[in-house]
Structure formats: C-alpha cells, structure tokens
Amino acid sequence: MRKKVLAAIVLFIWLMVVGSFMLLASRIDLEIFFVLWLIGLLVIVELMDTRFSLPGYLRYIKYLVAAGIVIFGGIVAQKVLEILAK
C-alpha cells in the first residue's frame, strides 16, 4: 500500500475516533477537533517524510500543516486574550 493512501486512512481513523469521543461526551468543540486534527496530521507527516526527496503531495500537505499552525496560533491568542480580559 502506498504511503499517501496509508496516511489518508490513518488520518480518517484518527478523526473518526476524535469525533466519536466528542459525540459520546455530548460536546462538539470545533477548536478541540481542529487541534486534534492538526496533531494527527503533524504526526503522520513526520512519519511519512523522506530525507532527501520531497514528493509533490507531501509538499502540499506541509503547506496545509503550516496554515494549520498559524490558525492554531490564532486560537492560542484568542484564549490568552480571554484570560487577560478576566
């Protein structure tokens, strides 16, 4: 099985697990879902990354991860502002 197919399946399973727990807890929180998705993606990308070559699909995923990190920074900033406001 190709690496990118395996990565897609693993990411899908990870998101299903996260979604299932959120449904069981009756608390769907987009922020937590996003952060857990990003963590899963980071782990998968690190595991499938190559040392000397960079396939096209991996490059695009890395752009996605970089955008995710910036959004995560936005979430962190929002939380810090909430704490400062109290």
Place this chain on the structure above:
Amino acid sequence: MTPRFRLLLLAIPILGVIGAIAAISAGPLIYSLNAETFNSPFHENPDALKTQVLNSTDDVLPLMQDLMDYSGPLVLNIRLKDYEQARRDLEIFTQNNNKFRSLVVRLDMNESEIAEFSRSTARQKELLQDLANSSARLDALQNLEIQYREQGDRNGLVSVRLEGEELKKKIHGIYDEYKENSEKITTTGETAGLNTESEKESLQEFDAYVREIESPGTEVYTPTRTTQLTLAIRPESGVYGDRIEGSGQLLTQSGLRARSETGKPVTLAIDTVPVTASATDPFGRYTLNFTIGRLTAGTHSLYAESGVTRSFIETLIIVPVNSTTNLSVSQPDARGEVLCTGLVLAGRPVSQAPVEIVWDKTHVTRTMTDADGLFSATVRLPNGTHTIAARFTGDGYPIRPSQSEPQVVEVIIRSIIPQIPILPLVVAIGILSLFAGGSWYYLRRKAGRPAADIPAPESPALPGPDIRDEPVPEEEIPAGPGEPAPMEPLAARYARILNSGGLGAAAREVYLHVAGRVARRLHIPRHTALTPRELSRSCRKEPFCPQFATFVAVYERVRYGGYHAAPARDEFENEMKNTLPHLGGDDH
C-alpha cells in the same frame, strides 16, 4: 485505491458531521452549564439561570437550617436571663438573616416560598430583639419593685407594677406574633426537609416564659447592694441623629450614710454594647452623651456600669424616620465613565452609611457616605442608553430605605482606538508572529536536519526549469553553448557538467541516463514521473536492481542531501562505475 473508494471514504465523515449537526440542531446547546462561564451579564442564558437557581439549593438550605437552629437557644437564654449570650446569638441570627435575604434577592426568589420564609425570619429577628429588651426591662422593674418595697415607697410601687403589667402584655403580644411566624417557618422547613426541632423548642420555651412571667408571686432574687449606680436618660425616645444624655450618681454605702465616689469610670451600654464612657465628678455624678447612629428602630435597653456595679436598666425608644436619596450624574467621558454624586438625608445627613449605585437594575457599585452624608462613585458604562439610580437600604439604621429618581445616561464612545487595550493587542500579535515563524521554519526545514544546516544550492544549476524531485526526460536537458552532440560519451558529459555546473548537476545527468536504461529494461512507461526512490522500488527480480538501489541512495545524498565534498564525489563516481556494467549496452 479506486476513485470510487476514495469518494466513499470521504463521504463517511461528511455524513457523520451532517448527522451530528442534525442531532443537535433541534435544541442547540449554546452553553455547557458545567463547563462554560459567562463572559458578561449580556451572555445570561435563561435556561442556565434556571438550572443555577435549582443548583443553589446547596447554598439556601444550610442557611435556612442555621436560622432555625439559632432561635431555640436564643429564647432559652432570654428565659434564663443570660442577656449577654442572647445578644451574641441575636447578632449571629441577624447576620445569617441578612445573608439569607441577599441570597433570595440574588437568586430572584422574591415570589417563592423561600422569600416568605425570609420575611418570616426577618420579622422573627425583630420580635426576638423586642423580647430581649422587654425582658431586660421587666427584670429591672422587678428589682425596682423590691427596692421600693424596702423603702416603703407606695407611689413607686404602683408605678412599677403598672409598667410591669404593660410589659407583660407586650411580651404576650410578641409571643402571639412569634407563634404565627414560627408556624410558617416550621411548615416551610418541613417542606424543604430540614430539621425543625429547634424552632419548635423555641416556641415551647417562649410559651413557658410567658406563663412564668404571668403567674403571680414570682420571686426575684436581688443582691444586697453596697454600691449603687443610678441612671436617668433624657429624652427617652429619639430619632436618627438625636443626642441622648445619660446622667446619674455613684454612691457607696458607708454605715448608715451614702458616700459619693470620685473619679470612678462609668460606661454607658446600649443592648449590652458599651457606647460611651466617662468618670464621676467629686460629687459622684456623671454625664454621658451619645448620638443615635447605627441602631435599629425599636426599643433598646440602656444601663450604666462602673466596675461590677450596674445601674437599673432604662429603655430608649428609637423611632424610624424616612429618608431621601438624591443623585446627580455627570456627562460620560470618552471612556464611558460617569461620576455619580449625591446626598442621603434623614432629616439630617446620614453619615458613614452604605449606598448602592445601581445601573440598568443589574449592576451594583457600592460606596459610603462621608460625614456630611455625601457620596460619590465613578461608574464605567458601555455604549448605549443606561438608567442609574442610587439606593440607601437602611440596613441597621433607624431609617427607612429610599431610592433616588432614576437618571438616564446616553453613552456614545466615539473613539475606537482607546477601547483597544494595548497589552492584549501586543500579546495577540506576538503569539501570532511566533506561530507564523514556527510555520515558516516548518516549511523551510528538512526532515532529520535543522534548517540552518542546509547548504546553499550550487549555482548555476542546469539550465531549464528547477525540478528537485521529478526527473526530467533526457531530451529536455538542453545542451549548453559550444557543447558537443548528444552522442557524447556519458563519462565525458559527466566531466564537462561537473566542471561547469557542479557535482549535483553532473550526478543528475548520470542518474537520468541510468534511469532511462533501467526503465527500458523493465518496460516502465513514463518513468520520468517517478522519483528516484520509486523507480528503485519498482526494480525487482533483476540482477542489477540491488546495485541500482545503492546507486540511487548515493545519488539522492549528493543531489538532494547537499553532500558535494570530495569523498561524496568519489563515492558517487565509484557507484556510477559499478552500476553501468550491470545494465549492459553502451554508455551513450
């Protein structure tokens, strides 16, 4: 993986999310009551408040139990004439009652049975206070009666007995009202599942006390006095701010004559709390003054004390008065702050009294009046129209509560810039910059090595588009100016490009040559679409494949790993020499 399978895989989470949204869309949970806190009163959720009220039984019930537990011992202490202990119990009872009333207001239970309980306990507190004062006065009258009897003062005796009868009637009236309140409290307490034994005991004790004082021939023990302290107060009733004068004389029995005591300290106490002190003059006389301040309306017992000698108890009646509260509000400034100033009057200025500034009926700011009854407070209001009023509750004062006329304030904060706090803005920009930097580093770094160690790319590279990971067909590599024909031997081409373009470009030329030959041998169509490693993995069951895999590993290290030093070049050339013979054919 077929496209249909991929679509199916994608459809499952999409349908899952749609299903989850559909499940909660009928009654969306905007706030999680257990986990969420409201950022401001504007986020008040009616459903959440209802549940909070229900949860607040944890706060209400213990206070109700405390209130009922204190009433029993309180009446017993009054009956046993332990007024000091009764006063302490009454103070605690008052504190608990105030707390309970605040809780009822805070939880918006004004129309509930709990509010009725609160009103009953508040009335019960007043009745107990009256009972304590009346009981103390009755004791004093009994002492006076004995004194007059010893002196043979018939007029005094009649006067004391008449007053005693009035007091007994008053206590009986207090008992009737207390009984009515107590029954209400007991009913509510039993409904709430509380222990009402103490409340019932208080009623029994009260009943026994009433029967005790009404039974004729009650003998009261009066100690033989060797020192006597007299007290007279003037006037006997007053309102807030009135000056009350207490005067008397301290005499000591010396044989058959009374001798005045000079320079002895005398303290005046109201409801057993000392309020002022003085000393006797050469004739044993003293004068004590005090002003009616924070004392509740009703009857209070006063006595003077000098050492162990205590005067008979006098009664002071404090009459409640109405109050007025004025408020003026300044124009809001740029930040929406308004200055609220005003005055609390009860015939005269009410000093050191708590005042509440209430805006929009929900927000309360507390302040105090000064010695002249003036108060001021700064309130910060958000944009919009607001109603502000000042409220004097009169708690603990012989003054009825009052509230000012509501003032309407229009707040328009024109400048946006001062509203944006600098610190949060800097923090937000800092955090975002930090994460943006992390994102940039993530894109720049290479797996297994920090970004800083990446060597600069060799220049000039091969002409044409810069393709790092996708090999281009041999035909796409244009020959440089003055270069020989494409049939030039591979070794010569390698040497030429090594000199002009560096090891990376030369290694690429060799790889494209080798890859083309491998693809031809293995019948791989479009081999240029594969990465070196993918091509290496595609090579199986052929004798040259292991050698080709080794060659690819060294090529990747040189081409993409940045290893361009002499040992790397020697290794590459060595692998090139070892690989080409395995592939067969010529090296053109």
